Amino acid sequence: MTLTIGQVADAAEVNVQTIRYYERRGLVAAANRTEAGYRQFGDDAVTRLRFIRHAQDLGFSLKEIKELLALRVRNHSECGRVEAKAREKIELVARRIRDLRRIKRTLERLAASCASRRATDECPILEALEDDAIRI
Amino acid sequence: MTLTIGQVADAAEVNVQTIRYYERRGLVAAANRTEAGYRQFGDDAVTRLRFIRHAQDLGFSLKEIKELLALRVRNHSECGRVEAKAREKIELVARRIRDLRRIKRTLERLAASCASRRATDECPILEALEDDAIRI
DNA sequence: CTTGACTCTATACCATAGTATAGAGTTTAG
DNA sequence: CTAAACTCTATACTATGGTATAGAGTCAAG
Structure with missing residues (x-):
């Protein structure tokens, strides 16, 4: 059950370009690609985008959010x-x-x-x- | 008693480039020039730069500061x-x-x-x- | 099987408030 | 008189968080 970038964008209510931008900045994992090079996302991408928005609402910058996310990856939070x-x-x-x-x-x-x-x-x-x- | 841009910058504790930038944005009057094209300021320029800084400290953007200044010019405040x-x-x-x-x-x-x-x-x-x- | 919708990359652009640099000319102190 | 310090314009670059566009390729519905 994979989602295209447009479907993720709709679900998370962000712009398609914003997702690509977050990917470039390392806030969203680089998605797998189809043979044609289309990104394939899972539901977790939507969760991640929600995380980013909530953290922004609390005053964290994208840089700080990236740091928060790194703490999760390393050593199980x-x-x-x-x-x-x-x-x-x-x-x-x-x-x-x-x-x-x-x-x-x-x-x-x-x-x-x-x-x-x-x-x-x-x-x-x-x-x-x-x-x-x-x-x- | 005229001041060079460098003297005004020192007196108001701002960068020389910042003064030129404010001039371009219309926050500081375009100064008279010497024959060589050097700007000649009066003390009022220092006062104006102080005004800008205080207004910024109070949360006004440069655009808003320009509007405040326009109210002074038009119709004696x-x-x-x-x-x-x-x-x-x-x-x-x-x-x-x-x-x-x-x-x-x-x-x-x-x-x-x-x-x-x-x-x-x-x-x-x-x-x-x-x-x-x-x-x- | 064509047309419209979607996606891709790369690049440019928006606002905000500046700072930095290049390359040329000017002024001043020794 | 020369060298350092200053000034000039124009353009590019910084950070922040995106948005817009061009040009090419892909996918799905009629």
């Missing part, structure tokens, strides 16, 4: 190292959340400064952005 | 529209924070599932990522 990568990503996400919160506060402060401006003043947001004292 | 753009960005940042929090929770759940795994089990993180039921 080195779970501890997978967990470590997950925890690294958690730290990164936490940092990014903190950064965005600071950014949000600064933007709110700037937006509020517009309200207290007199009609003849320059735009306080634009003024503030020019100044190194802005400290985001 | 259309402050209301600047404020509107700031509030749009605040909304975007807030959404992004919510997304990242969901991602963080999912990652934490996955990492925790490693702790409760028995030695013979497959890595629960890798298993979960294959499953559409993951719901990030």
